Amino acid sequence: MSPVPSALDIASDLIRMDTRNPPGREAECAHYLADLLAGAGLEVSCHDFAPGRTSLVAVLRGGGGEADKRKPLCFGGHIDVVPLGAKEWSVDPFGAEIVDDRLYGRGSTDMKSGVAAFVHAAMKLAADGARGKADIVLAICAGEETGCEGSSHLGRIGAVGEAGAIVIAEPTANYPFLGHKGALWLKVESEGVTAHGSMPERGVNAIYRAARAITKLEDFDFNVKPHELLGRSTLNVGTVEGGLNLNSVPDRAAFTVDIRTLPEQDHAEIVSGLEGYLGGESRIARIVDVGGVHTPHTHPWIREVHALMETVLDEEIEPRGAPYFTDASALTPACGHPPTVILGPGEMHMAHQTDEYCPVAHIRQAAEIYETLARRWRGC
Ligand SMILES: [Zn+2]
Numbered sequence: 001m002s003p004v005p006s007a008l009d010i011a012s013d014l015i016r017m018d019t020r021n022p023p024g025r026e027a028e029c030a031h032y033l034a035d036l037l038a039g040a041g042l043e044v045s046c047h048d049f050a051p052g053r054t055s056l057v058a059v060l061r062g063g064g065g066e067a068d069k070r071k072p073l074c075f076g077g078h079i080d081v082v083p084l085g086a087k088e089w090s091v092d093p094f095g096a097e098i099v100d101d102r103l104y105g106r107g108s109t110d111m112k113s114g115v116a117a118f119v120h121a122a123m124k125l126a127a128d129g130a131r132g133k134a135d136i137v138l139a140i141c142a143g144e145e146t147g148c149e150g151s152s153h154l155g156r157i158g159a160v161g162e163a164g165a166i167v168i169a170e171p172t173a174n175y176p177f178l179g180h181k182g183a184l185w186l187k188v189e190s191e192g193v194t195a196h197g198s199m200p201e202r203g204v205n206a207i208y209r210a211a212r213a214i215t216k217l218e219d220f221d222f223n224v225k226p227h228e229l230l231g232r233s234t235l236n237v238g239t240v241e242g243g244l245n246l247n248s249v250p251d252r253a254a255f256t257v258d259i260r261t262l263p264e265q266d267h268a269e270i271v272s273g274l275e276g277y278l279g280g281e282s283r284i285a286r287i288v289d290v291g292g293v294h295t296p297h298t299h300p301w302i303r304e305v306h307a308l309m310e311t312v313l314d315e316e317i318e319p320r321g322a323p324y325f326t327d328a329s330a331l332t333p334a335c336g337h338p339p340t341v342i343l344g345p346g347e348m349h350m351a352h353q354t355d356e357y358c359p360v361a362h363i364r365q366a367a368e369i370y371e372t373l374a375r376r377w378r379g380c
Contacts (some may be wrong), residue, residue: 015098025052028052036123043058045058047153058122073163074136075166076331078151079112089353107354109346111344113344113346115169118167139331141154166335171346178342180321181260182291186253187285188254188283188285189254189285190206190209198247204251224264228322290325292325294321345366346358347359
């Protein structure tokens, strides 16, 4: 068997593949990882949610009899990246250059380094042959940035089964985070009847309807208690569009709403609540619908993770929540709601930035943490 490539080498290879989403095109990246992991002895399956939009699931089988077998430990991450933005980069965004111990490139922080670190850890475990008493499952997803499309697909088709715990390798500077809010992004449309602008009494103005709805939303109350870790659910109207031209009564207007929810909130209930609240003048469509997740810091496995991380980071670990959503929104329910921690290399503020980079030391450290977590989970 060939030697295990370093997490840094894998991350660099991943950055050199352009997986900007839209359009995504994760297939090359997914097949590169599939070859690597299959070559190391993992069972690999690829799953496209659309042409070229490939996610993969890789399983490192554990040994032992059924009696003492534990549920798998699952590592999750995504291989799509966000667009480059309008500002010019001072480095090649797909060059994977290393300058001052920082690995530069789109996706270096969010989150190809995290994926590379757990791929490396799994390959190391495979190479040393100790089987332990649990499978290790890697869920490497396409289409996260536009609303967890790949991970939702993996959940829908049953490509990931039950797990005992999940590690999502999104950037946290390797600090363990215990959850995040969900995101419910809506498009709200109002219809009217067009007429000449000089005779507005002959039409029904869709913009007035939308404006009434928007004004009402400013006062919308979710009527839920703030979450101990994640705070309040929020609502923001982000964009408005409508009208044909200056001198017509508009027969259509639309606006978008970004709602961040708490893990216990039911999105279908929120939508029906909003429909009732806005009355019959608005039609609501869901654009992104991903739930929140949270594991209490008192959970025994979280205590184990915290104890490990206090040693690794040499600081006291307090319960924290992540500001962004992750594939945990889809993977945690698909795996039967096991405890879930978000922990990965890269500074959070570098995600989606111009000149994105990840400290090389984070990548090495993350790979070691993942290997330790996996060994402890399997008991070998
Ligand atoms: Zn991400």
